[in-house]
Amino acid sequence: MNALSSLVVVLLLAGVAWVGGALALLRPVFGLAVPGLAAGIFLVGVATRVVGWARTPVPFRIPTTCGQQRSLPWIKASWIECPWTRSGVVVRMALEVLLFRSLFRNTRGAITTEPVAQGHGTPAAAPEGFPRAARLVYGEQKWLWLAALAFHWSFLVVLLRHLRFFLEPAPALVGVLAAVDGFFQVGAPVVYAADIALLAALGYLLVRRSSDPQVRYLSLFQDYFALHLLLGLVATGVLMRYYVRPDIVAIKQLTLGLVTFAPVVPAHVSPLFFVHLFLLSVLLAYFPFSKLMHMAGVFLSPTRNLANTSRMRRHVNPWNPPVKVHTYEEWEDEFRDKLEAAGLPVERE
C-alpha cells in the first residue's frame, strides 16, 4: 500500500514536471524558480536542523562500547571500537561514515526447530519433553551493508560527475573519475559502473523493503517515497545518458546559469530533463524534513562520537538540576536506635 501510493506520488510529480517542461510558459518555473527555491530550502533546512541538534546538550557521556576499554596497561584495549583518544573517535567515526562499520556486523537470527546435523548443538541428554532441535541460529547477512555502501558511494560518484554541468571548465577530478568509472567500457556510449551499481543497489533496497516480512511491516510511506524518488531521479538520468541524449549544450547553459545567478532557459531542452531536475528539486526540498538527515545526524550521534573516558575525565551536564536526596544525617536520625544497638558508630550520640 505504502509502496504503491508513494510510487503514484512520484509518478505524478514526474508527470507534472513533464508538462511543465513541455509548456514554454512554465519552463522558467520548472527550470529556474523551482530548483532555486529547492536549493534554498535544502541549505537553510539542513543548517537549521544541524544547528538545532548541535544546540541540544549532551548531558551524559554515553558511548556504546564495542570493544575492550582502556584500563590496565597490559590489557590490550580496543582504541577504535572503544576509543579513549580523539584520534580513536575520529577513526571510529570515519569507519562508520565511510564504510558503515556497524551495519557490517549485521547477522540474521531466528529460532528454528529444523533438524540439526549430528553433533552440532543438539542437547546430548534432552530432558523429558524438551524440543531437541529448537535453537537459535544465526546467518551471515551482508547484503544490506553491501547495497547501502554501493548506493551511497555510487551516488557520490555520480554527483561528482555532474560537476561538469556546473563548472566551466570541468575540474580535472571529474575527468579522472569518469575515466575510472567508465573503465569497463562495453560499447558506446561509455557505461559507467556507478550507474549500474546505483540502480542495482536501489533496486535491492526497494525489493528488500517490500518483500522482507519484518522490514515491510515497519516501513512507512516516506521510506518508499525516498526510494522511489531516488529511483526516478536515477532512471531519468540514465535514460538521458544512454538513450534519449538531449541537447547537452542547452542543459549546460541552464545549469551554469543557475549557479552563476544569471538564469537562462534555452528553448530546446527535452521534457525528460525537466523531470530529472524536478525530482532532484523535490529531493532537495524534502531532505531537511526527512530521515535523509541521517547524513548529517550520524556525525552527532552521542553513542558513537564520544570517547569512552567517562571515568577518566569529568563530563559536565549543563542543566544538571539539584534533586531531593536522603542525607546521611536524616538516615542516622531515623535508624539511630538500631545503629547504636548494633554497635555501629554514629556522628551524633
Place this chain on the structure above:
Amino acid sequence: MADQTPSPEQLTQVDYRPKGKSWLDPHVEFRKGTYCYSAAPKNLTYLGLPNPRQWQPFDQDWKLPPDWKDIILAGMKERLDRYRSFRLFMDICVRCGACADKCHFYLGSGDPKNMPVLRAELIRSVYRRYFTLAGRLLGSTVGARDLTEDVLKEWFYYFYQCTECRRCSVFCPYGIDTAEITMIGRELLTLVGCNINWVIEPAANCFRTGNHLGIQPHGFKDSIDFAVDELEEITGVRVEAPINRKGAEVLFVMPSADYFGTPHYYTLLGYLALFHEIGLDYTLSAFASEGGNFGLFTSHEMIKRLNAKIYAEAKRLGVKWIIGGECGHMWRVMHQYMDTMNGPADFLEVPVSPITHTRFDHAASTRMVHICEFTADLIRHGRLKLDVSRNDHWNVTFHDSCNPARAMGLIEEPRYIIRNTCRTFHEMPENTIREQTFCCGSGSGLGTDENLEMRLRGGFPRANAVRYVRDKHGVNVLACICAIDKATLPPLLEYWSPGVDVAGVHEFVGNALLMKGERDRTTDLRGEPFASAKEDRAHA
C-alpha cells in the same frame, strides 16, 4: 515455577512473520506472564512521585490525571530540548531494520513491536504527530499517531519489555540506542504514575534504608557478621569486615543482593577473603549499602537521587577512593553517570592500589575502580597465591553482562581472573559474547515472577548459547559479574539448560585463594567438596 508456565515447546514456536494490522494500531493485550504489576502507591508516595493510586495494567481505567496528555507532551518537549540523543534518535532512524532481530525479546517472542526500531517508533510516531510539520499535516499517512490512552498503555507494555541492554545500538549504523529511548519513555510514564512495583519498591527502599532490599543498618551488620563467621568455618581464617569506619583508605560498595541472595553470597565471601588476604584498609557502609540503582530504570532524576549517597558517604568517612563490586547496571551508573551527576569527587584521590602501586588513571576523575580491574591487577603482579585446582569441579563459561560490556568495555578483566583461577574455560559463540552479548532477559527491573514468560522468552538467546557450550564442552557453570544475572539466570538455565550453575567471578577467586593460616580446606565457598577431595574419597 508457576504451573501456568508454558512448556519449552510452546515458547519456541515463534513465528517471525508479522501478522494482522499495521503497527500503528496501539492495542495491546495484557496477557498474564508478559507484564509486571503496577507500583504500590506507598512506594510512589515515599519517593514523592506523581499519581500514586491502586491500579493494574489489565484494568480498563488506569486512573490517569485529567491532564495526562499535556503532561506527557510537555515532558517530551522538555526532553527533546535536553537530550541530544533523544532528539537525534527521533529524527534520523531510516527504518533499515538492521536492529530488528538483535533484540532478545524479539528473537524470543516474534512480537514485531519488540523489534528495537518499532519500540522506538511507538514514541517516534507521537513525536511526528506533535513535533514535526509533516506529521501534523499528514497524520497517519506518514506514521504519525495521536497520543491516546491506548498508545500510553502500549508504551507501558513495550517499554517494560526492553531491558535497556543496548545490544541494538551496537548494530545500528547511527548508533541509535533504543535503551536511551526506553529510558526516556519510562521517564514520561513516571510523570503520570505508570510504574512497575519491581522497580519502584527497590528504589523507595534504597532511598530510605540505603539498599534495595530495605535492610536496616543492624540487619546489614548481621548479614556481614554472618558471612564472616561462615568464611571462618570454611577457611579457618577470621577476617575483619568493618562497617562505617572512618579513615579507611577504601570504601567498598556492592549490590545488596551480594549479602542477601544466593549465589551472590559466595561472591561476597570471595571479596571478604581477598580483602583480608591482601590486607586492604577498607570499610563497608550501612548507608551506602547498595551499589545498584533502580533509579536507572525510572528516570535520570531518580538515578541522581539514589546515587548521591555514594560520594556523600565516601566524603563523610574520609576514604581516599572507592571500589565497586560485581554488578552490571550499577556500573553503568558509576561509569557513565555518577561523576557528571554527583561529582566532582575532588575530595577523593586518584585510585592507587596499595598492594601493587598501580595508578588507575582510567578512573582518575570518578575515582572508583571495578573490583575486577583491581583483582586482575593483583593477579598480574603475582600478589595472590592461587591454587587453581580448587576450581577443578567447575567447567566455566563467561556471560558478559550488558552494561559492563556495552557501556564500559569491561570485557577482558573478568576473563583474565577466570583464566587465572580456573583451569577449564570455554567461550560461548562469538556473536553472543563481548559487545554482542545477550541479556539475561530480566534486566532493568523486569526480573519479577509475574513476568516469567517474557523473561524466559527474552532469556532464550542467552540460554541457547549456554546450552551449546554445555553440550559441546560439558560446561557446568556460567560466570558473570552482575547481581541481576545471579538472581535471574539460575531459573532461566534450569528451564532451558539444566545442569548449569551460576557464579560470580570472585567466588572463583575465593575458592582458589590460598590464605595465610587457613586450615586444610576440603570444600569450596558453597560447602561443596573440591574435585581433589572427591577423588580422594573415591580412592579411599
